[in-house]
Amino acid sequence: MNNARRIAAYQKSVSDGKTASELPKKGNPADPADKIPRVSPVETESTGGFIKTRKKAGSRAPEEPKKRFIKTVPPGKDEETPSPREEKYRRVAKFLILIGSEDASQILAKLEPGQVEEITREISSIRGVTPEEADSILYEFRSLLSRNYTAAGHVSGGIDAARDILHAAYGKEQGESLLRRAVPEAIENPLTFMEDFSGEQIAMLLRNESAATAALVLSRLSPKATAAALANISPEKKLEIVKRIARLGESPPEVLERVAASLREKARSIGKTDTEDIDGRAALAQILKYSDSSFGERILDELETDDPELSQDLKERLNTLEDVIKAEDKPIQAKLRTMSDRDIALLLKGKSGGFAEKIYSNMSASRRAIVREEGELLGPVPKRDVDAADNDFLVWFRAGRDEGRIILVDDDDVVG
Template sequence: MSVRRGGELSGKQKAALLLISLGPETAANVYKHLREEEIEKLTLEIASVQRVEHGDRSRILEEFQQLAIAEQYISEGGIEYAREILQKALGKERALELVERLTSSLQVRPFEFARKANPLQILNFIQTEHPQTIALVLSYLEPKQASGILAELPQNVRYEVAMRIATMDSTSPEVVSSVERVLESKLASMTSLGTMNIGGLDALVQILNGVDRSTERGILDYVETTDPELAEEIKRRMFIFEDIVMLDPKSVQRVIRDIEQSDLLLALRTASEEVKELVFSNMSKRMVETFKEDMEYAGPVRLRDVEEAQQRIVAQIRRLEDMGEIVIRRGGSEDVLV
């Protein structure tokens, strides 16, 4: 490829020259995060480069650095903050160009200011809003933040908000922007088009995994009286077999005693090394030897049988927790054993 001056290069050519300039090791790490199609196009572009002019290399590296800094400013303080800082450093024209390029390609999530705020401050800000509005805001927050806020809401509001998060599918950008402007007038409006997928079961599950057991049980009981199928699906997603690592050693030992050993043998077939290590560390030496021998010489089994065994173990873990016999360490609170 005959390399033209930096200002005339296409985006694909700049990307190729940037990877060449960064060296093979860094380029290889970048490749790990690209799609196969992108890798093919970049590889062809790189292969066509005969040499990189020093001036082009310097301009491309400088442009990349400016974009990286601009993206960092956006993630730290939002679009307006990035624009203000960049204008002081690079001038108005260059700052506007960088921000426009980034906001056209990045998914700049709304309510960025709220994710950096204290949960109690947010609570004071939204607790008098309609449950649908509260659900919308919580869906955009980090799960740990949303857990703390949800737990502090009045009980009737808490249950209603949880239901609305679970059943929320998509919300128009206009509605999100309207709520966002009310909560934070300085934050720029959204840049994405169409509808945005927020809320849903996964959002509620992450939030509930961070609240205390009493709050979780109250919300699940409420959902169960309104929509039993929804409640069952939430419970199923809240604790998977790999989450056994959240049990303390005594709880693991209790689970091992209460479940069918054949189920545990099956369940461990696809378990992570961390789970296996935890389980084996809470068995007797002879039992570990027996399990490992059985696992080594057992024939192939259906994945469905393994998953069903794991589900039976999870169900027993949930029952033991409901009975107060074991403790599951949760992200949003410190469980104290007495």
């Protein structure tokens, strides 16, 4: 579109609050308004979403009386006076939808960032433009057009229409960034690209980040990805991160976007490619479920000193080996039948008191003897082997609790 001067005039009109019909018309800008010819729409065959007329803009209809344009409204509704926002942004948004992403992008690229954001928000919320409204809008904005359009059928707006226009105007990356800023509630989590990374890669990306940034990032990833990343972070930093996750509250979307953009750039360098509420305690509980049991127990022990209320809340959300003591016997017996004597012996290594008694009491006398003998034969074993056995058992136990297959015998789970 040869529209540099007209776009500049339009941009000023948006700031001044003028409507498009108040802009200088094509032709001699000094002509009085009542001498400017009005062109009636000419019906021709449809060429996609729009119909190109055969008449050139500015041609006069010989001897025909001037036709006044009448804006139509849906049947049964009285026409309402548009608000300033409707006049300034919503009708502009509908106009850009009507002329298509290619031409719309040339106009949008000339506007101020604040105007782009407002118009984008309107485009994303528009469900459609009726043919009658389209004719009205195209006539109103005729001074911006270097060719004549008329609408054919119902034209849709929405988030995809906004995305197409922004991508055409600014390119994919900058366009997506503008879209997230304008309509944050309609955009997916900007950190989802990290879900494809291994725990080592995520830890590498976060290596030089603060504990606060790492907590923000990990709270937005799946529990499994977060646990894998924490397993590759130093113990000191790991503890600080999980404490911050538990205390997370609201995170502005622009902050998430900046962090995501920075990490995306880091990811490339290592060869891999609105306010939102976060329940930090729930996120931490989910992370600990996928972490090794010794790490979870250590976190809970340290939180018991620093923040007893938080520690108790996490214990209620997170099942530990101590909860096995309160479980019904039948599912425990079924699980033990699937385990080898060696695995049970590893599970019992270093355990005493209620947990060990619970496991032994759910085996036959002969198998108890075999498991005890197996434990003696094993002798001292690496702690990581015991932690692995504990973790496998807890994964099964927590899944059973979540699915309702395992019930704890206490007042919350049993009705007398």
